Amino acid sequence: MASLVESFFSSETAPSNLDVSLATTREFIQFHLKENRLFCFITSGGTTAPLEKNTVRFVDNISKGTRGATSAEHFLNQGYAVIFLARRMSIQPFTRHLQLDEILDSLSDGTIHDNKVDFDLGPKGKKIFSMIEQYKKVKEHNLLLKVDFTSISDYLFLLRGISQLLSKCEKRAFFYLAAAVSDFFVPAAELSEHKIQSRDSTQLTLKLTPTPKLIPLLSKEWAPLSLLTTFKLETDPSLLILKAKRAFTDTGPNHRVVVANLLHETRRKVVLVLSHEKQHREIVNSLESGKEIEELIIKELAQIHHDYIAESN
């Protein structure tokens, strides 16, 4: 398994933002280690699997990054310093509460004076107001670091690099790997140079290679003391728990939680499958609660992290 991963990293190209992103991450970690913070590393959004070197087409995933972006705010609320590794253009913490078309209408209804517009926060005013207050604090204390990726290979290079940097935080680092990572990709050596041409009435056959499994390596070698939470999304109810349990195969004792859910229940119900408990825990949110399900998930996970830190080694 490890050799598959090694050959992946030696044959694929590192993303152009790798060095700068890792340098910034290193600084961010130094800064908050001094402050004695807990760290949360969130990955969010879907990775692409390009079909051409000069990429026009790619295989993608429906993830828009809502789970990751929402969770980031709730981890920040719990006092964590958050590293947010997300798909470029995916849903982002804080800005997710703003809609461009609503803003445009507010702006066009406002009065403009001296390069300023009176901007009406509208019916969502109270919520946006408290979001802005939280955002100000996060900025002031430098609590959120964003790094972005597009393709599966960008993602894996950044995942490895950031994990290795975080390993020095040991148990204080919590990994929340919510990104929807392609199970398949086309290796660089097999990519067509230019846009694949269509020919009348000829089928296109694509051969995709399974993505090497990095979580076992991450768990056992890159960050062996940090607590890992991974995710499992399925559409078939009969597979969900089975596949979530299977996710613990080959990972170390720091891989404690799989957050599992069905596609159509994403906002309403998740199951926490735990490596160290027979019983899994259901988290159900009702529409009437006025809460986001991520608030409930993160409270539960922060407690698990707290207990994990308190365990004697």
Added chain:
Amino acid sequence: MASLVESFFSSETAPSNLDVSLATTREFIQFHLKENRLFCFITSGGTTAPLEKNTVRFVDNISKGTRGATSAEHFLNQGYAVIFLARRMSIQPFTRHLQLDEILDSLSDGTIHDNKVDFDLGPKGKKIFSMIEQYKKVKEHNLLLKVDFTSISDYLFLLRGISQLLSKCEKRAFFYLAAAVSDFFVPAAELSEHKIQSRDSTQLTLKLTPTPKLIPLLSKEWAPLSLLTTFKLETDPSLLILKAKRAFTDTGPNHRVVVANLLHETRRKVVLVLSHEKQHREIVNSLESGKEIEELIIKELAQIHHDYIAESN
């Protein structure tokens, strides 16, 4: 060819927004026919080709919809009523000038009083101010109708429906088909019901079917008097003009223009390949011009449309 198209429409599922969208489009057309407007039908953004019925994965295209959204504003500037059929979440006219993260920072730097924020337009102030002025006029005169799609089949149903409605505008309708339409898709009958499962070290083979060519039918039957402009994007310079010329095969005399460009030159250079002129026209924009290349393209096309209307039948 026509029978391939018929079998496509009889075997694929119409999008849920089809009926409402066509009813709204019909009203929009009635309204502006009375006002004696010219119509521009813009398609924008990439279509997806889902790989599962309960879609988790799909083949996509890098188009973000910048060309279409930018062009919409320039057509509105030329006095057209615009029907904008665009990929859900793609770049939109007017809002494309706003960045959520900049807005969040402006909001968080502003002073909040009575549910309002003093919103500083920042260094882009002048540009945003004039954009807001244009947007107000467009709203006041009801000049922009937006319809959205996600998958290739959504797109084709909406393209057919809107084209047939616009056919009554005859020469007054200008079609600007900038959407990046998948050349391949998986027919509904061949789609896996649930998320395709990955199995260790087994390749995934995908068989994709060529998308039926609808432009010949659109050109000859659905809207035979309206002026058609289509688009060709390539990454290989040696293919660009060849493929652009080939786009006129099987289309009617109303298909007059192909706007062709190389992926890496999108913002800087396009070639107008014309069915009725031997010489093609290059449009080159310099960074220093302070203009968007779409302004130049649309001026040229509006003139071609004007001449087309003036031709005796």
